[in-house]
Amino acid sequence: MILTVQFDRFKEKLFFLTFILLVMFMSVGCDNLEDRTKYLTGSDVIIWQDNSSFHIKDNEDMTGRINLSQGQLSITVWGFPPKSTINIGTETGIVNAEGYASIETMVDEFYGVISTKNLNSPKLDDLFFYIKTQKEEDIKVKLPATSVYGIDKYLAQIVNGPILFEGEEPKESSIQSIYCHLGISSNSIFGNAPTLKDIDAIAVLEQKRSTINRVCDGYVDKAGKNNTLIIFLNEITIKVFNRRTGKLITSKRFESFDDCPSSYFAMNSNDNKRDSSIPKKEISRWLNSLRK
Known part of the structure; x- marks a missing residue:
């Protein structure tokens, strides 16, 4: 009986001590969070x-x-x-x-x-x-x-309205720099624009598969079989928009005049259709002429 009473008292003291320590820990924790303001000083923090x-x-x-x-x-x-x-x-x-x-x-x-x-x-x-x-x-x-991925797709959203960056508002401006995506790994800036915010206009390329095509023959594969290459002479249109207002400035259609290549690569005998190439030189020359 004596041992039981003493053990119960010990448990009470242990519980009380644990409670006190928990309260102290919580209080110190709260104080520590509030006191941590002192660590938020200096540019190298x-x-x-x-x-x-x-x-x-x-x-x-x-x-x-x-x-x-x-x-x-x-x-x-x-x-x-x-x-x-x-x-x-x-x-x-x-x-x-x-x-x-x-x-x-x-x-x-x-x-x-x-x-x-x-x-x-x-x-x-x-x-x-x-x-x-x-x-x-x-x-x-x-x-x-x-x-950052998909910059070309992001800028192509100009067809839906202006593309504005932090601190900008819609406003008319002269066109001194133009952005145009002319294919894979071909993002071009015409004029001086160190950052995207400096771009005045965005040119969007639209390519529509044409019903007109060029048939190229005279090719022979490794097995000695004759092959034919079909080139679709696609319709290419470039539309130029003011980046800050989203307004269409101008547009122009470009014709495709691809010649038959001396050779072409194909995965199999059915891989014999190609889209015409984008006339990058002609497009670049025209876009440069739009800068004022």
Whole structure:
């Protein structure tokens, strides 16, 4: 009986001690989150672990992650001081009592900063988000360069309306630079446009398969069988739109005059049909003449 009573008292003391420690831990945890404002100072406060994850220099429990998927950029932070904010463009996220916040925004708004030097492998660079606390100044954070896919398809949406970047409004402008996608790995800029935001007009290529074709014969395969090549002389139209208003500026139709090649590559005997090539030189010459 004596042992039982003593053991019960020990359990009560242990439970009480555990409760006190838990309360103290929770209190300290809350205080720590609020006190973490002191770590958010200086331009070099962010340490990037890779192209998507980071932590705060003086506190590795304060972490963050960026994610780019299907044109949507998300930024998430953990362990940050409550009521601090993260901001990108027009989107703002407020850190909750648990130190968590997340924001999402479509990145096409920021495509304007993409360099036109290599549009076949473009990267979204010079993009920033901001961290702000109630006590310290804003911290400007540069995001790592991120690959962007489908620039040609994105710009081709000009047929549906203007393509505007951050801070832009629809307005008429002179045409000093024109973008045109002339086929695989053939993104061309006519004029001076260091970034997408500097492009004044977008030329869209429309190709319609023609009923007129050219029949080329006289070919012999490795087996000694005679083959014929059919070239469809497609109808090609170039439409030029003002990027900032979406208005059609002009259009022109180009004829195809493909000659029969001396040889051609085919996977099998039925692979004997080809679309006519795009007259890139003629199109380029015309687009250059439109610049004012």
